[in-house]
Structure formats: structure tokens, C-alpha cells
Amino acid sequence: MKFIFIYLFLSWFVLSALAQQINYHQHIAPIIRTHCLRCHHPAGIAPFSLETFEDVASRGGFVQYVTSTRYMPPFKADNTFQHYKNENLLSDLEIEKITQWVAAGKPAGKRIKASHPEVADEHQKSLVVSAPVQSDLRIGMRNTFHMPEMQKEEFRYFHLPLQNKEEKFIQTIRFIPGNKKLVHHSRLMIDTTGAIAGINGISESDTSIYQYQTKPLADPFLFGWVPGNDEISFPKGTGKRLHAGSDFILNMHYAPTPVPAKDSSSIQLTYVDAPIIREVITLTLKEDQISNLPFIIPANKIPTFYMRTLPLEEDVSFISVMPHMHLLGKKFKAFAITPAGDVIPLVNIPEWDFNWQMTYVFKKFLKVPKGSIIYAEGQYDNTRNNPKNPSNPPIDVTYGWGTKDEMMNLIIYYVKYQVGDEDIPL
Numbered sequence: 001m002k003f004i005f006i007y008l009f010l011s012w013f014v015l016s017a018l019a020q021q022i023n024y025h026q027h028i029a030p031i032i033r034t035h036c037l038r039c040h041h042p043a044g045i046a047p048f049s050l051e052t053f054e055d056v057a058s059r060g061g062f063v064q065y066v067t068s069t070r071y072m073p074p075f076k077a078d079n080t081f082q083h084y085k086n087e088n089l090l091s092d093l094e095i096e097k098i099t100q101w102v103a104a105g106k107p108a109g110k111r112i113k114a115s116h117p118e119v120a121d122e123h124q125k126s127l128v129v130s131a132p133v134q135s136d137l138r139i140g141m142r143n144t145f146h147m148p149e150m151q152k153e154e155f156r157y158f159h160l161p162l163q164n165k166e167e168k169f170i171q172t173i174r175f176i177p178g179n180k181k182l183v184h185h186s187r188l189m190i191d192t193t194g195a196i197a198g199i200n201g202i203s204e205s206d207t208s209i210y211q212y213q214t215k216p217l218a219d220p221f222l223f224g225w226v227p228g229n230d231e232i233s234f235p236k237g238t239g240k241r242l243h244a245g246s247d248f249i250l251n252m253h254y255a256p257t258p259v260p261a262k263d264s265s266s267i268q269l270t271y272v273d274a275p276i277i278r279e280v281i282t283l284t285l286k287e288d289q290i291s292n293l294p295f296i297i298p299a300n301k302i303p304t305f306y307m308r309t310l311p312l313e314e315d316v317s318f319i320s321v322m323p324h325m326h327l328l329g330k331k332f333k334a335f336a337i338t339p340a341g342d343v344i345p346l347v348n349i350p351e352w353d354f355n356w357q358m359t360y361v362f363k364k365f366l367k368v369p370k371g372s373i374i375y376a377e378g379q380y381d382n383t384r385n386n387p388k389n390p391s392n393p394p395i396d397v398t399y400g401w402g403t404k405d406e407m408m409n410l411i412i413y414y415v416k417y418q419v420g421d422e423d424i425p426l
């Protein structure tokens with residue numbers, strides 16, 4: 001009799017301990033929902049979905065590996081330097097929970113009601129982007145583009161004709177890749193001169209491209225798309241000016257393809273709907289602002305280059321920053337120094353990753369006062385130790401658009417400062 005009691009007590013004890021044990025529905029699902037589903041849903045850009053228990057459990061070890069190494073979620077900026085609206089990083093505790101769950105044999109636990117209570121606040125909801133927004137305009141390549149078999153990556157240019165009658169302000173821009181296997185990244189530009197009409201899939205290595213490059217573009221860097229950076233939405237009441245008579249140019253970066261492939265990519269825009277519109281201006285730091293020129297990255301060297309602007313002529317409110325380098329990029333850091341000597345951190349990328357170049361949006365408008373200077377420093381690793389180095393043995397590299405060349409840019413979106421901006425969440 002005594003033994004039966006002990007047995008019953010022990011079973012109860014073990015069962016209740018198990019019930020409290022780490023499990024999927026209670027502990028892991030909320031992490032996946034907040035940090036992964038944005039890309040890992042059935043129509044998302046990631047190669048597989050992580051929507052269900054089975055999806056995650058069947059890849060448990062892999063999920064544990066990519067999270068503990070911080071390879072996923074892909075977010076490269078250091079959040080001890082500056083915080084962002086679109087920050088997506090796991091805490092140490094969240095990583096620990098995933099590790100424990102896998103070690104415990106990936107128990108499912110009890111399913112929690114279908115509503116998503118964890119995705120309560122707006123910011124987290126915004127991370128679970130799935131359906132495209134209602135658009136005012138969708139405009140695609142004129143014809144499906146046929147890409148022959150290609151051993152190497154290719155940059156191609158397309159003319160997306162718009163010729164709008166009146167001036168508009170763009171609120172959101174979304175890029176919709178046609179062939180997700182082929183499209184590596186893309187860049188959207190605005191032309192108001194008509195000089196690029198007729199450009200339709202021409203390669204950047206085709207010298208006839210120069211006939212299209214006779215006049216400066218109205219906006220040479222409207223939006224840069226990489227997987228995970230699907231859309232830019234300017235803060236309420238602000239927008240990018242689209243002059244009457246504009247056309248878009250899409251610069252597509254295609255991955256190598258062992259077989260002929262097709263692509264038909266498009267963009268979606270919404271326009272600002274507000275009585276008073278604040279114009280979003282782009283400030284681009286470029287290679288000619290490097291203070292230790294020439295911009296040459298010698299083979300087997302790890303040089304750092306420094307860029308700086310002239311003092312700002314007025315008070316401004318920064319919206320976002322987007323650094324840009326190619327495959328030799330190693331580190332990138334940018335900050336502003338005010339006339340009073342204060343440092344305003346902008347972005348720090350301790351381990352540059354060419355595949356994950358993002359627009360980092362500040363949590364609130366970031367006021368940068370008149371007279372401030374923007375500084376940026378970029379380090380490049382042109383040794384064999386850089387696994388992404390496209391040349392082996394390394395060769396001297398300098399400026400160019402091709403991925404084997406290098407670039408150094410910082411693209412900043414801002415508006416003119418208005419009192420109270422620093423309290424407005426973006």
C-alpha cells in the first residue's frame with residue numbers, strides 16, 4: 001500500500017515537472033512569430049516556412065544553430081550603438097530557450113488559442129508582413145525578361161515608364177521580385193529627362209549603356225532592395241518627391257543561373273495623402289567624400305577609408321540610414337558630431353554582410369543640428385581570409401558598380417527639422 005502511494009506521488013511529481021518543462025507552444029512559438037515569420041512564411045522570401053510546430057521541430061537543431069550563432073534573424077547593426085524601429089535581434093534569454101527546448105527533445109506542449117496575443121504591439125505586427133499593401137500604382141517590367149544561362153552574376157537595367165502628369169509624393173515603395181531564385185538585389189532610380197527610355201534588360205557590361213547615361217538622374221538611389229528589406233514606408237505626412245514626367249529605372253542584380261531563366265519584377269507605390277507634405281530628401285555620402293583617397297584597396301591589405309560631409313546648413317531630422325559596400329566590406333560605422341562636440345551615433349555594423357544590407361529606420365526622428373558633420377568609416381578585407389573575396393589570389397580593387405569592384409556609400413533619408421520631431425515615433 002505504502003509503495004502505491006509513493007509510486008503515485010512520484011508519477012504526479014514527474015508529470016507536473018514535465019508539464020512545466022519548456023515546450024514549443026508556450027515558449028518557442030512566440031519567439032518564432034516575432035522574429036522569424038516575417039520571412040519564413042509560405043509566401044515569404046526565406047526558402048522554407050516556420051509557421052507550424054512541425055516546420056520548426058523538423059529543423060530544430062538547425063534553428064538552434066542559426067540562432068545561437070546569430071546568423072538568424074539577419075540583422076547586422078549593433079543595437080548598443082543605436083536603436084532602430086526595424087530592429088530584429090534575439091535576446092540571450094530567447095536563444096537560451098531555443099537551446100533548452102532542442103536539448104529537451106523539442107516537446108510540443110499544449111496548443112495556445114489561435115489568436116496571437118504576443119504580436120500585440122504595432123511594431124511587432126509590422127514585422128509580420130505578409131499581404132502586400134493596397135497600392136496606388138503597380139508598375140512592372142515591360143516584358144518578361146529572358147536570361148540565358150550565366151556562369152556569373154549580372155547587372156541589368158530596365159526602364160519602367162510612368163510619365164505622370166502631375167507631381168506626387170511617394171509614401172511607400174515596395175519591390176516585388178519576379179523570380180526569387182534569380183533576383184539577388186535591386187536598386188530603384190528616378191529619371192526625369194527621358195534619356196533612359198527604351199532601356200530594356202541591357203547589361204552593365206555592354207558599352208552601349210553609356211548612351212543612356214548622358215544626364216544626371218533626378219534620384220540615383222530611391223530605394224535599394226535586398227531580401228528582407230521589401231518596403232520603405234516614409235513617416236506619416238512625409239514623402240519622396242516624384243516630379244511630373246518621371247520614369248523609373250530598375251537596376252537588377254541577378255545571381256548566376258545554370259539554366260536559362262525568366263524574371264518579371266515590379267514595384268508598388270502609394271502616394272502621400274495629406275494636406276501638408278514634408279519632403280524626404282536623400283543625403284548620400286559617396287566615394288568622392290573620402291578624406292584618405294585614393295579609393296584603392298590593395299591585394300592582401302585591410303584598409304579603412306573615412307568619409308565626411310561639409311557642416312549641415314540647417315537643422316534636420318534623420319529618418320534612416322543605409323550603408324553600402326560590396327564583398328570586401330568588413331566593418332562600417334557612421335556618426336554625426338555636433339558643433340557642441342556631441343556625438344550622435346547613426347549606425348555600426350561590426351561584421352558587414354553583403355547579403356543583408358538594410359535601411360535602418362530610427363525609432364523617432366533623429367535631430368541633427370545645423371553645423372554638424374557626418375562621419376563614416378568603412379573597413380575592407382582584401383585578403384584570402386575573407387571568404388567572400390571574389391578573387392583568389394586577391395587583386396587590387398577600386399571603385400565600380402560591379403560586385404567585384406567596391407563602393408562606399410551612406411544613404412540617409414531626412415526631412416527639415418520641425419520643433420517636436422524628436423518625440424515623434426517613426
Ligand code: HEC
Pocket residue numbers: 031032035036037038039040045046047059062063066067072073074088090227228229
Ligand atoms: C529578413 C528575413 C528573415 C528573417 C527575419 C529570418 N530569416 Fe531565416 N532565412 C532567410 C533567408 C532569405 C534564408 C536563406 C538564405 C540564407 O541562408 O542566408 C534563411 C535561412 C534560414 C535557415 C537556413 C540556413 C542555411 O544555412 O541554410 C534557417 C535554419 C533559418 N533561416 C532560421 C530562421 C529563424 C529561426 C529565424 C528567427 C529567429 C529566421 N530564420 C529569421 C530570411 C530570414
